Structures are given as C-alpha cells and as structure tokens.
Amino acid sequence: MDGNGRWARRRGRPASFGHRAGVRAIKRTLEGCEQLGVDVLSVYAFSTENWTRPRAEVRALMRLFHETMQREIDEMHRRGVRIVVSGRRDGLSSRMRDRIEQAVARTANNTNGVLNVCLNYGGRAELVDAVRRVVHDHLAPQQIDESAIAQRLYVPDLPDPDLIIRTAGESRVSNFLLWQSAYAEMLVTETLWPDFDIEDLKAAIAEFNSRTRRFGGRPEVESPAAGAASR
Ligand code: IPE
Ligand code: MG
Numbered sequence: 001m002d003g004n005g006r007w008a009r010r011r012g013r014p015a016s017f018g019h020r021a022g023v024r025a026i027k028r029t030l031e032g033c034e035q036l037g038v039d040v041l042s043v044y045a046f047s048t049e050n051w052t053r054p055r056a057e058v059r060a061l062m063r064l065f066h067e068t069m070q071r072e073i074d075e076m077h078r079r080g081v082r083i084v085v086s087g088r089r090d091g092l093s094s095r096m097r098d099r100i101e102q103a104v105a106r107t108a109n110n111t112n113g114v115l116n117v118c119l120n121y122g123g124r125a126e127l128v129d130a131v132r133r134v135v136h137d138h139l140a141p142q143q144i145d146e147s148a149i150a151q152r153l154y155v156p157d158l159p160d161p162d163l164i165i166r167t168a169g170e171s172r173v174s175n176f177l178l179w180q181s182a183y184a185e186m187l188v189t190e191t192l193w194p195d196f197d198i199e200d201l202k203a204a205i206a207e208f209n210s211r212t213r214r215f216g217g218r219p220e221v222e223s224p225a226a227g228a229a230s231r
Pocket of ligand 1: 002045
C-alpha cells in the first residue's frame with residue numbers, strides 16, 4: 001500500500017491524513033475480495049524499515065492501527081473474516097500486542113476469508129526468524145528443506161500469494177513476502193493507495209487472469225514439432 005503520503009501532500013495535509021484514507025481503502029479492498037472470491041488479502045501496513053520515519057508519523061500510524069483494530073474487529077468477526085498478523089511482535093507496544101492477540105484469537109476459527117496484516121514485517125526478518133526456529137527445533141542439516149522453512153514462517157498455513165499489487169507506481173519489492181512471492185504475478189499501478197477501489201481491484205484481477213503462469217515449466221506445447229521433440 002504505497003502513496004498515502006503523496007495523496008495527503010496533494011491535498012496540503014500531513015501524511016497521517018493519507019494513512020487514515022488508506023484504512024478506508026483497506027476496508028473497500030477487503031469487501032471487494034469478498035465479492036470477487038479472493039480468499040486471502042495480505043496488506044503491507046508497516047515494515048521493519050518504517051521505524052526510521054519521523055517519530056510523530058510512526059506514533060500516528062501505531063495509534064491508527066490500534067484504533068482501527070478496536071473499531072473494526074466486531075464487524076470483521078461478524079463477516080467471518082479470520083485476522084492474522086505477520087511480523088515481529090517485539091518492537092510493538094504491549095497494548096498493541098494485546099490488541100493483536102485478541103483479534104487473532106477471537107477470529108481464529110472464521111472461514112470466510114483471511115486478512116493478513118503485515119505489521120512490523122520484513123521478508124528478511126521473517127526468514128531470520130524461521131531460521132532461528134529451525135535451530136531451536138534442533139533440525140539436522142538433511143532435515144532442512146523448503147517445507148521445513150515454509151512451516152516456520154509467521155503464518156505457515158497461508159497459501160503463497162498469486163498476485164502482488166503495488167500502488168503509487170513504484171517497481172520495488174521492498175522486503176515484502178520474499179519467500180512466498182517466488183512465483184507471484186507482480187502488478188504495479190499508478191493509483192495511489194487511498195484512491196484504490198473495487199474498479200482497480202477488478203482491473204488487477206483481469207490483468208492477472210490474462211497472464212500465463214508457467215512456474216518455471218513449459219505447460220503448453222507451442223507447435224506440433226516442439227511437442228514431438230519433447231515427447
Ligand atoms: C504507505 O504510504 C504507508 C505505509 C504503508 C506505512 P507512504 O506513506 O509510503 O506514501 P508515500 O510514499 O509517502 O506517498
Ligand atoms: Mg512510500
């Protein structure tokens with residue numbers, strides 16, 4: 001979710017104004033996912049690098065997360081959404097950690113979609129934490145394979161993302177879901193996150209549906225000759 005700051009600046013307002021509009025965009029997008037049959041929505045809310053932002057902005061963001069979780073939890077739960085939070089818990093205030101644990105525990109058995117909030121999240125930090133668990137679990141070198149790592153990610157039961165949408169025109173991965181995004185389709189849109197709406201989501205899904213995913217293989221036979229040669 002990028003472009004909150006630019007969206008606010010264009011209106012002569014502080015970044016926090018854009019972040020508030022960004023929360024409304026998350027709500028719209030989650031509703032869009034429910035309508036369009038997308039089961040898992042991951043949102044990159046705060047990265048391990050975002051702590052370097054001005055203190056006032058960090059504080060405003062944390063207050064916004066806390067307040068939003070408190071305000072929205074009842075409705076999310078009523079709609080059957082399971083909330084999970086990916087990221088390092090240490091570094092967050094105990095108030096925030098309690099709020100997170102409450103939301104996660106309360107919605108744990110919901111089955112009408114997943115909202116994965118990546119908060120104090122970094123893809124590298126997630127891999128470091130997974131490796132720490134591997135060591136903690138005393139795995140022998142020959143026991144360490146891809147599934148040993150995948151099982152130790154923050155939310156191991158989530159499927160890999162099919163599509164990653166980056167708003168506000170930046171073509172960077174920015175430490176998001178490094179392990180899980182190995183074969184994700186990437187889509188960059190110029191739309192600033194606070195402006196992102198169901199039409200943008202529909203356009204993104206249409207674009208996704210037009211792509212051919214090969215996962216490194218060669219699923220289609222291109223010509224009879226090539227087909228004969230490979231058989
Ligand atoms: C995204 O918007 C905010 C977060 C996810 C923390 P930005 O605040 O990065 O917006 P720009 O890049 O300044 O426009
Ligand atoms: Mg940005």
